[in-house]
Amino acid sequence: QGFQLVCGDKCLDLSQPRVMGILNVTPDSFSDGGRFANLEPACRHADSLVSEGASIIDIGGESTRPGAAEVSVQHELDRVIPLVEYVSAHHDVWISVDTSKPEVMSEAVAAGAHLINDVRALQEPGALAVAAKLNVPVCLMHMQGQPRTMQDAPEYQDIISDISDFFEKRIQACLGAGIVRDNLLLDPGYGFGKTLSHNYELLNRQAELNTFGLPLLIGLSRKSMIGNLLNVPTSDRLAGSLSAALLSIQQGAHIIRVHDVKPTVDMIKVMQACANYQAL
Numbered sequence: 487q488g489f490q491l492v493c494g495d496k497c498l499d500l501s502q503p504r505v506m507g508i509l510n511v512t513p514d515s516f517s518d519g520g521r522f523a524n525l526e527p528a529c530r531h532a533d534s535l536v537s538e539g540a541s542i543i544d545i546g547g548e549s550t551r552p553g554a555a556e557v558s559v560q561h562e563l564d565r566v567i568p569l570v571e572y573v574s575a576h577h578d579v580w581i582s583v584d585t586s587k588p589e590v591m592s593e594a595v596a597a598g599a600h601l602i603n604d605v606r607a608l609q610e611p612g613a614l615a616v617a618a619k620l621n622v623p624v625c626l627m628h629m630q631g632q633p634r635t636m637q638d639a640p641e642y643q644d645i646i647s648d649i650s651d652f653f654e655k656r657i658q659a660c661l662g663a664g665i666v667r668d669n670l671l672l673d674p675g676y677g678f679g680k681t682l683s684h685n686y687e688l689l690n691r692q693a694e695l696n697t698f699g700l701p702l703l704i705g706l707s708r709k710s711m712i713g714n715l716l717n718v719p720t721s722d723r724l725a726g727s728l729s730a731a732l733l734s735i736q737q738g739a740h741i742i743r744v745h746d747v748k749p750t751v752d753m754i755k756v757m758q759a760c761a762n763y764q765a766l
């Protein structure tokens with residue numbers, strides 16, 4: 487499909503799969519907080535993600551791992567804004583801000599972010615109104631429950647129908663708030679309130695989510711659906727992550743959120759050579 491994302495005068499063509507690089511801004515990559523914390527490692531990481539071929543850099547200041555502590559608005563701003571400013575000043579790449587907080591959304595867009603990546607699909611108070619006002623593309627991700635408890639006992643009547651119902655509701659809420667449909671992306675949220683078998687059923691049936699006629703953003707990289715299957719640490723999940731990414735792209739994924747940008751870019755090139763063999 488000829489999807490494209492538009493933010494101001496920037497345009498991201500989605501007729502080919504795009505790689506979104508994950509920028510680590512976990513607390514330990516900073517000194518004891520404050521706006522002028524040690525940004526150095528994160529800035530170097532951003533540079534490498536861009537040089538490896540990422541089309542989008544995803545910057546987030548709140549861990550959504552089960553059991554992760556809540557982060558205050560100020561703490562999230564202190565981690566995220568300096569990095570959005572750095573990437574915006576030094577690279578021409580798209581910047582997505584991974585946040586559920588409306589204050590972080592607006593400050594990040596003001597600092598140069600082009601896309602809102604919200605694992606809570608704009609359900610926090612004030613998020614819908616702010617996203618409408620900012621008028622930038624927004625990714626609506628499915629999560630069953632909240633990060634703290636989502637993995638306790640996930641259950642679905644039919645995982646695709648349940649996720650689709652969620653998407654319908656969130657899309658209606660967005661349109662009702664004045665967000666234009668062209669600004670919406672969908673994401674089934676692998677690992678967010680799903681068991682191992684839920685995740686693989688979702689991967690097997692992912693193409694059924696294409697009926698919404700909206701771009702799909704997918705995050706599988708190094709996740710426990712790979713780790714628990716292969717019984718390997720996060721540092722040893724590349725082959726599994728690439729396998730899952732390929733299966734996802736073959737079913738129509740438009741943006742893949744990954745740690746390992748270069749390997750994923752190379753994989754996409756091989757997929758494209760196969761599709762375009764006559765042009766080679």
Ligand SMILES: Cn1c(SCC(=O)Nc2ccccc2)nc2c(=O)[nH]c(N)nc21
Pocket residue numbers: 546550584603604605625627673675676703704705706707708709710720743
């Ligand atoms: C911010 N964010 C995350 S964080 C979870 C994560 O990477 N866990 C994880 C990473 C590495 C190892 C184990 C777990 N996942 C998604 C996603 O799937 N889609 C969208 N749109 N955003 C996302």
